Amino acid sequence: MSDQRAHAMNVVNELWASSVVAAAVASALTDSAARTPAEALTIDDERGALLRTVPELESALASLWDDRSAVGSALVSVLSQGAAAAAGTTRAWSDLSDDAMRAQGEASALVAKLIVSRIAPAYGFLRSDSEARVLDVGTGVGAIATALAEAVPSAVITGIDIDSHPLAIAESRLGELGGVGGRVRLRHQDVLDLEEIGAYDLAWLPVPFIPDPIIDQALTKVITALRPGGLLVLGTISGAQDRRLRTANAWLAAVAGGSTLTTDDVIDRVNQRGFLRLKLFETVPGGPILVAAIRPSSDADAA
Numbered sequence: 001m002s003d004q005r006a007h008a009m010n011v012v013n014e015l016w017a018s019s020v021v022a023a024a025v026a027s028a029l030t031d032s033a034a035r036t037p038a039e040a041l042t043i044d045d046e047r048g049a050l051l052r053t054v055p056e057l058e059s060a061l062a063s064l065w066d067d068r069s070a071v072g073s074a075l076v077s078v079l080s081q082g083a084a085a086a087a088g089t090t091r092a093w094s095d096l097s098d099d100a101m102r103a104q105g106e107a108s109a110l111v112a113k114l115i116v117s118r119i120a121p122a123y124g125f126l127r128s129d130s131e132a133r134v135l136d137v138g139t140g141v142g143a144i145a146t147a148l149a150e151a152v153p154s155a156v157i158t159g160i161d162i163d164s165h166p167l168a169i170a171e172s173r174l175g176e177l178g179g180v181g182g183r184v185r186l187r188h189q190d191v192l193d194l195e196e197i198g199a200y201d202l203a204w205l206p207v208p209f210i211p212d213p214i215i216d217q218a219l220t221k222v223i224t225a226l227r228p229g230g231l232l233v234l235g236t237i238s239g240a241q242d243r244r245l246r247t248a249n250a251w252l253a254a255v256a257g258g259s260t261l262t263t264d265d266v267i268d269r270v271n272q273r274g275f276l277r278l279k280l281f282e283t284v285p286g287g288p289i290l291v292a293a294i295r296p297s298s299d300a301d302a303a
């Protein structure tokens with residue numbers, strides 16, 4: 001075998017094994033039969049044998065264990081998106097299978113958890129004593145909207161999406177939620193067609209899912225819909241310190257027709273618009289970084 005051929009074999013073998021290891025880690029993290037990291041390594045002999053080829057995986061699983069559902073769902077989601085990108089079957093977000101959409105939805109529910117547990121409290125938002133109007137742009141299968149409605153009894157959430165397919169899945173989820181579902185309103189709408197002014201206390205926009213050519217217009221629409229003093233939360237591509245991770249996330253976003261702007265690009269835009277008290281929040285390893293900031297109440301505030 002030539003040296004070049006041997007090198008190519010090594011490269012492909014390494015990538016092949018790494019992608020299956022990622023699937024095994026996702027499987028271990030989402031395995032409801034595993035009550036501990038040690039069990040995740042022993043329940044399934046073949047999976048355990050594969051996972052034990054990764055140095056110190058048990059201690060890594062142990063440190064992720066409290067967040068295993070969120071990290072596992074995020075890995076399932078990235079594997080599904082990667083498989084669709086590899087097969088050339090993803091031309092738009094709507095081309096993903098229902099399962100991939102649901103997996104992405106489950107992964108994105110972590111955003112709702114972070115908004116409720118860390119982001120809103122950091123700014124004094126979503127307290128139970130007053131109604132909060134929340135805008136969820138790109139609501140998809142409605143995982144963020146429904147998780148917010150369940151966690152915050154005073155919240156009324158408007159979820160908009162350009163695509164009727166995930167919205168149909170979202171509608172059926174609402175039907176299963178009973179009374180809570182009554183506080184979620186879904187609209188089949190492009191973010192560029194938002195016409196509301198100052199109508200929301202908190203607005204969520206997942207930047208990597210909005211195409212680059214319209215992201216600035218989309219930001220303007222969402223900011224206009226937010227009341228002065230309202231809280232803007234943006235999902236952004238992570239990996240500032242890791243070029244491979246950043247370019248990997250940018251490629252997946254671009255393949256699905258979304259924006260490749262990084263966290264730093266988004267911070268620049270938010271600062272240019274005079275937003276106040278900007279803070280960053282990490283999600284899961286590899287996952288998006290959330291950028292939060294307050295819309296200035298007046299031009300004087302922004303100055």
Ligand SMILES: C[S@@+](CC[C@H](N)C(=O)[O-])C[C@H]1O[C@@H](n2cnc3c(N)ncnc32)[C@H](O)[C@@H]1O
Nearest residue numbers: 105108138140141142143161162163190191209
């Ligand atoms: C990550 S997915 C949805 C995740 C969502 N949290 C869930 O629970 O499924 C992003 C969504 O943004 C939507 N989207 C893309 N461009 C949009 C636009 N211009 N206006 C509104 N929604 C858009 C897509 O159709 C897709 O459903």
